[in-house]
Amino acid sequence: QVQLVESxxxxxxxxxxxxxxxxxSGATLSIAAMSWYRxxxxxxxxxxxxxxxxxxxxxxxSVKGRFTISRDNAxxxxxxxxxxxxxxxxxxxxxxxxxxxxxSTYWGQGTQVTVSS
Numbered sequence: 001q002v003q004l005v006e007s008x009x010x011x012x013x014x015x016x017x018x019x020x021x022x023x024x025s026g027a028t029l030s031i032a033a034m035s036w037y038r039x040x041x042x043x044x045x046x047x048x049x050x051x052x053x054x055x056x057x058x059x060x061x062s063v064k065g066r067f068t069i070s071r072d073n074a075x076x077x078x079x080x081x082x083x084x085x086x087x088x089x090x091x092x093x094x095x096x097x098x099x100x101x102x103x104s105t106y107w108g109q110g111t112q113v114t115v116s117s
Contacts (some may be wrong), residue, residue: 009111022095
């Protein structure tokens with residue numbers, strides 16, 4: 001089992017920045033990819049950014065050039081630097097980890113990001 005705890009959400013004005021962090025604990029040696037997802041009210045959860053254990057990244061088109069995912073395998077953390085935030089970035093952000101051996105996925109409890117003036 002892997003436990004994920006997110007932090008760093010909050011209220012920010014448009015064009016502002018936030019940095020989200022996620023710490024993994026438990027069976028962390030089995031973690032392969034780690035990702036950030038978000039879910040806006042009334043919408044489905046969507047992938048924001050993904051990073052493999054070897055550093056290969058991909059991003060949702062809506063955040064390319066504004067968000068950066070980074071990962072520290074030694075510390076079992078994955079961060080999401082969010083710049084030039086827009087109101088449409090508002091939502092609950094969730095950390096996700098994939099188990100390399102079982103294919104299981106793990107979720108954090110989420111952290112709220114609100115972009116509003």
